[in-house]
Amino acid sequence: MYTGTNASSRWFSYIGLGIGVLLLLCSVQMFINIQQLLKEGSIRKDGFDFVSITKNITNETMGQPEKNLFHADEIEAVKKQPFIAEVSPLLANDFRVQLSAGNVLPFSTDMFLEALDNDFIDTLPPNFTWKEGEQHIPIILSSDFFEIYNIFAPGQGLPQLSKETAMGIPVQIACYGRDNALTFSGRIVAFSDRVNSVLVPKNFLQWANKTFSQKDRQDASRLFLKLKDVNDPQLIRYLDAQHYVINRDKTLLGRNKIVLQGIFSGLGIFGLLVVILALMLFSFYLQLVVARSRQNLELLLTLGYSPAWLGKNVSNQFVPVYIFIVLTALICTQLMQWAFHRFIMFNRPELSSLINWIVLLLAGVLVLMAIVTNARLVKKLLYRLG
Amino acid sequence: MKLEIKNLLPVYFEEERKSTSEIWGKERSFSNGDLVNIVAPSGTGKTSLIHFLYKMRESYSGSILYDGQPLSQFSKEAIAALRKDHVSIILQDMRLFEEQTILENLEIKRQLNPYHPQERIIEMAKRLGVDHRLNALAKNCSYGEQQRAVIIRALLQPFGVLLMDEPFSHLDHANAQKAIDLILEETAGRKALVLFAELEKATGFPATHLYHL
Known part of the structure; x- marks a missing residue:
């Protein structure tokens, strides 16, 4: 044809x-x-993205902790946003904490503790609980912090540790109030890739804050967000407008x-x-x-x-x-x-x-x-x- | 097969034609076995009539019916089926595939709906005196040879109606008679209706009906 x-x-x-x-x-x-x-x-859990946000600390707000904290009404406002599935404030200690390895390692440092709703923790072992009166406190440590320890340990004459060994070492947690002090024994029960902090059970920190600090602090320095999509442009626009700072890596x-x-x-x-x-x-x-x-x-x-x-x-x-x-x-x-x-x-x-x-x-x-x-x-x- | 025409007139003809014609504007009905001779001098619409009956053109008023079915309502596929199984045609302007041989031209038609075996082509070609040209390209054949090929082509399929538009215009009297004899023999076998349009009354064609267009 x-x-x-x-x-x-x-x-x-x-x-x-x-x-x-x-x-x-x-x-x-x-x-x-x-x-x-x-x-x-x-890092995703059940198809969600988890990020933490802080307020942007500027020269104007420096030294005014109340301006750099999330207040209850602000937390409520964040919760109402449709692109945010859940919010958990990161509760911080409001008293002095000292961590030492007791007799095992000649290591002692001032420390901070934070607490978070269990839902937000990626590696939650069943023994991450505390009841009033218990001496023993489980700790979830950030993998990043542990890595940093292993970097500076040789310079300080301390041994480098594997995660398994670190979990076996008992630590002393000394809490100092204005006129009282208590020492608890702690043990690392898990490492978290998601939360950059030293986590203890929430009810312990609430109790400790009440016991060692007379102020009843409700405000959080950090908020942990559970998001449907960390790349949602609506979210990025909202956070920019509120001058909240999001974990850089993840938005990048x-x-x-x-x-x-x-x-x-x-x-x-x-x-x-x-x-x-x-x-x-x-x-x-x-x-x-x-x-x-x-x-x-x-x-x-x-x-x-x-x-x-x-x-x-x-x-x-x-x-x-x-x-x-x-x-x-x-x-x-x-x-x-x-x-x-x-x-x-x-x-x-x-x-x-x-x-x-x-x-x-x-x-x-x-x-x-x-x-x-x-x-x-x-x-x-x-x-x-x- | 029954063929009816009712009040038929080409749209480009004046109404007065109806009064002088025995076909235009009349009601006519033909059926199996009828041998219809339509005598039509030049310009009276002979080719138009054949084209209308084969649905090659539709520029007419009135209606054409095959077995009671109006031709105008036939779909493209139904028309193809009608041409394949029921209505065959010998066109005045022949229409062969010029780049194909005569035999290939005939095979293209025969294979569509084989009524005869291939040997019958050679027999018919022999009877009409074109068997020696079967392997020649159509474009290299004379009009007379082409016309005989077209006659054979029309006889290779089953049909109830055979339409012929000046089928022997390029043949001498003796060859025309041979062709008429072959056509009559083939149509008798099929009990078909033949509609034969010619300039003058055809000699040697035993018409059962004679009309002047």
């Missing part, structure tokens, strides 16, 4: 279609890669994610446009084919050939071409993903060397879309002839 007529326009549309499909598939795969990388990168990650996803969304949309453009070019080519074979097609219709059958025959000739193009693009995407995983991401376990099933599905949908639009066009052209 098409005896070498206008082969160049056909090849242009094939190549255009191939490039468009490749761009689209690669963008979707990269989009998925970013999702997977950043999902694994942030979030901001990077937004930029990267933006880039790949843009690339994906561009790929989709190229696909549409190529399909249009292809439809022009088909119209040309039909126009050039008009006489022959008309004669076939005159002889009694059915337009549906003829249309199917004409468009079926392009099915292997479409399958070949999309398959080639799929193989290129697979190669790209393999190289990305192997050479750029150094086989990180969050990613797979194989392309995602969504990309495979998309490739299938593209083939189907090309075939259907093609068949409809040819049928329409033939009906116009007959």
Whole structure:
């Protein structure tokens, strides 16, 4: 039917279609890669993001602790925001605390203690409880703090410790009030990656604050937030407006994610446009084919050939071409993903060397879309002839 | 198959044509076995009539019915089925695939709905004296040879109606008679209706009905 007529326009549309499909598939795969990388990168519990916020301490508010604390009404206001799932104030000690390792290690330091609702703790062992009258206090220590200890320990003549050993060492917690003091024995029961603090059970700290400090302090210096999405632009705008400071690392990650996803969304949309453009070019080519074979097609219709059958025959000739193009693009995407995983991401376990099933599905949908639009066009052209 | 025409007139003809014609503006009904000869001098709408009956053009008023079904209501697919199984045609302007051989042209038609085996093509070509041209490209054949190929092509399918528009215009008298004999033989086998439009009254065609257009 098409005896070498206008082969160049056909090849242009094939190549255009191939490039468009490749761009689209690669963008979707990269989009998925970013999702997977950043999902694994942030600390999530039950699909939520946890961050702590403080007030921004400026030259004007320095030395005025009441201005740098969250008051009850402010905490209520934060709770009301729709993008914040839950809020827990970090309660701090309002008395002097000294920590020592007793006779085991010649180590003693002034310390602070904080308490948080149990829901917000990522590594909560069952023995993290305290009852009034108990001498023993469980402690959850920030992994970061523990790391810092191991860095300065050799310089201080102290031994470096593994987490297991540290959990076995009993510590003395001395609490000093204005006219009373008590020493408790403590033990590290867990390490937390999420909370940068020294955590004790909340009821203990409430009791201790009442016992050692006459003031009944309710305000919190830090708020711990449970968020549906740390990258929610609404959240970032709200915090900026209130002059609250959020954990930098996490928003940086979030901001990077937004930029990267933006880039790949843009690339994906561009790929989709190229696909549409190529399909249009292809439809022009088909119209040309039909126009050039008009006489022959008309004669076939005159002889009694059915337009549906003829249309199917004409468009079926392009099915292997479409399958070949999309398959080639799929193989290129697979190669790209393999190289990305192997050479750029150094086989990180969050990613797979194989392309995602969504990309495979998309490739299938593209083939189907090309075939259907093609068949409809040819049928329409033939009906116009007959 | 029953073919009826009711009050038919090309839209580009004046109403007065109805009074002088035995077809235009009249009600006519033809059925199986009828051999209808329509005599039509140039310009009386002979080719228009054949094209209307084959739904190649629809620029007419009135109606055409096949077995009681108005032709205007046939879908594109129904028309294809009608042409494949029930109505065959010999067109004045022949219409062959010029880049194909005569045999290929005939096979394209035969394979659509094989009524005869391939050997029958050769037999019919022999009877009409074109068997030696079967492997020649259509464009290299004379009008006479092309016309005989078109006649054979029309006879390769099953049909209840055969429409013929000046089918022997490029044939001498002897060859025309051979063609008429073959057509009559084939239509008799199918008990088909033949509608034969010619400039003058056809000699050698045993018409059962004769109309002046």
